[in-house]
Amino acid sequence: MTKKAIVFNIQRFTIHDGPGIRTELFLKGCPLSCRWCGNPESQSGSIVPGVYASKCLGADKCGFCERVCPVPGSLVFKENKLVSIDRTKCINCMECGGQCPADAIKQWGQEMTVDEAMDIILRDEEYYRSSRGGVTVSGGEPLLHSQFVAELFERCHENQIHTCLESTFCTDWRVIERVLPHTDLVITDLKHMDARIHEQHTGISNERILENLKKLSQQGKELIIRIPVIPGVNDHWENIRATCDFIQNELGNRVMLLQLLAFMRLGEEKYASLGRPYPMSGVDLDRNQFQQHIEELAKYFNGRGVKCMVGTTAKEIGE
Template identity: 55%
Template sequence: MSNLGTVLNVQRFTLHDGPGIRTEFFLKGCPLRCDWCGNPESFNRHIEVGVFQNKCISNTSCGSCIEVCPAPDMLIFTDSTLNQVTRDQCTACLACSEDCPSEAIRQWGDSMSVEQCMTLIRKDKGFYQRSGGGVTISGGEPLLQANFVLELFSKCQQEGIHTCLESSFFANWNRIERLLPVTDLFISDIKLMDSQRHKTHTGVDNRKILNNLKALATTDKAIILRIPVIPHVNDDDDNIHATADFIINEMGSKVQALQLLSFMRLGEEKYQSLGLPYKMQDLQFDRISFQRRVSDIADYFNSRGIHCTVGTKESNG
């Protein structure tokens, strides 16, 4: 087993990803590239730096990053402020982020041991006990770090702490199967039912995902499904009807709830910090009409006997 995980973020006292008050660990690394993802800093598994040009003091009045960087030629300046780094040369030594006085250079991700995670978790055990909460691991895609998840969840269950895994389910089944004994609740998206459309908008087809969901439905595990509803991408009747058919015919009563997550324009500054394009930049839609459409979709699922709510979440990857 691996005792170290690459953790993007830890959020305590969360309420959205599982029952009760929870501590949530977001792991780095994801095999999908969803057009609408608000967390591009989760794409790569390795620790990296993000550059926020609007916070840079300038290389003439500051220049601390130049002084500490082992390869300062890879620092790219525009109008005297740091714009980006040459990422194929950056070793993520993090000297620049540690020394930057204006936080224009941010460290995305950190290595944490299972015991470090458990130290944080134990601080909140009283809140879990009073609220029916626990620990959630999300991403990125946590199944890329399945050994770390297995060890952390095993520790949690030894101490009577509820565990929840939020995953895209784009992984080999054996990774999921190993986690079944230590995971109380699984949360997964259903983004698009048509395999080719799924690949167009996420970078991968959905056959492995759907097969894994069908396999999970044969176990005794609790399941919550989510649809990140994206205007002009997956909010059409054909996709919604096909999704309902799949849930009813292939998963049945094992799905506790279906949550609709309305698209929000998130993460643009983070894309810029990584030198990546934001694919939803040109998306145009009327917010009021879209919210009405999301409500209609929820009504449709409920009319088919699928308990559906319009949920909230800080990001929808």
Template identity: 60%
Template sequence: MSKRGIILNIQRFTIHDGPGLRTELFLKGCPLKCEWCGNPESWKTYRQTGIYTTKCISCNKCGSCREVCPDRSMLNFTDGKLTSIDRSKCTNCLLCYDACPSDAIKQWGKTMSVQECMKEIRKDKGYYDRSGGGVTISGGEPLLQSDFVLEVFKACKDEGIQTCLESSFYAEWKDIEKILSYTDIIISDIKHMDTEIHKKHTGVHNAKILENLKKLIKEERELILRIPVIPNINDDMENIKATADFIINELDGRVRTLQLLSFMRLGEEKYYSLGMPYKMKDVNVDRESFQEHVKTLAEYFNSRGIHCTVGTKEKE
């Protein structure tokens, strides 16, 4: 019987997470809760509903969600429009999503089998062959569904399709190790070198992540490393120098590319659709000056002998 996973999204023709043209599977569930995350709908390991009030026709003209909801008291309306759901009562049955005619209720996540995923993947095999691309599995945190990732990667390798795993590597080594034989490229990131600051802004300490990165280097894995550059959180020179020291001394400098990803305000509407606060709401940066700052950081890493670019490209 084919294993099943909770898929957030499947994107075709992606070019940012691995070489060539790729099909990227985003899996649901993540143990980190990064304040700057643009995809809060990926955090939970189960399907969820997102509420978009501006699309609601109003319960006076429609009312479909109220008709099908097992407990109408969980639906909150303002001026006749659905504004939120009491998540403590919601069972995520998704009957309201099925009934809504106006896309005011969105479904985050669906269950798919390995073969259903492979059917989508095979559509683009010709593009992989011509561009040097393949399949990337990301998240959320894909290692929360490590058995599913393993089966998808096995199926890909059986058909000669290149594989790439994008992970925070906040996971048990046994869940990483079993996938390595079927993984061609690894993408990970370092959010902060100070473990307490890391926990403050992501919800977890970084010791497990750093140890797993060191083990991956010993396994001689192809590693692309990233730093999400977040203003006033990890972009100070003390942290940047500590990160460079770690890459050189603990990873033996064996990083294919270090990519600096400049902070952008993404996913704000998604937070509100889930009834969550957006913690980066008050963070505003001058884009031009901030990009110059990020370029300066890249120059520093390159001066230390670490191949570094701004953005997801591997070459300047």
């Protein structure tokens, strides 16, 4: 029986998470809650509705959502416009979203089998072959759906399709071992080297993550590490030096590439759709100055023998 997972997005023809042209599946659920997360809809493991109030036609002109909602008072209106959902009442049945003609209510997530995912993946086989691309599974945290990912990657290998796993590795090593046999490339983050600060900004300490990365570095898999460079959080030199020490000493510098990803104000509209405040709203920075700082960080890593680039494009990965 084919495995299932809850997928909240599928991107075809992407070039950012692995080499070549890729199809990328994003799976719901994550043990971390990073303050800078650009995909807050990924954090919950459940299918949930998001509200885009500006699209609402109005209860007086439409009202389909209110008529099908099984829990009175779940939908919150102001001046006849849907503005939010009372999450303490909503049962996430998605009846409202199915009836909304204006897409003012978006369904974040849908259950998908491996067979259904492969139907989408195989549409672009020729592009994977011509570009040396393949399939990437990301999240959220895809290892919360490890059986699904393991079967999907095995099916990809049966079709000679390259596979990439993008994971936090905040899980038991036995879970990771289920997926590794059919994984060609691994991408992961090093968000902060200090366990206390890591927990402060992500909700979870980093001990298990670092231990798993040590084990992973010994598996012979191609490994890309990313640092989401967050101003005032992990961009200071003490943390940068500690990160470089870890890569060199604990991982044996067995890293294909280190990528520095500049903080961007992503996901604000998604937070609003979920009725949540944007955690990074107070961050104000000089973009040019910040970018220059990131270039200096890259120069430091390269100077110490860790291959480092700024960005995530396929061209950079392939070099």
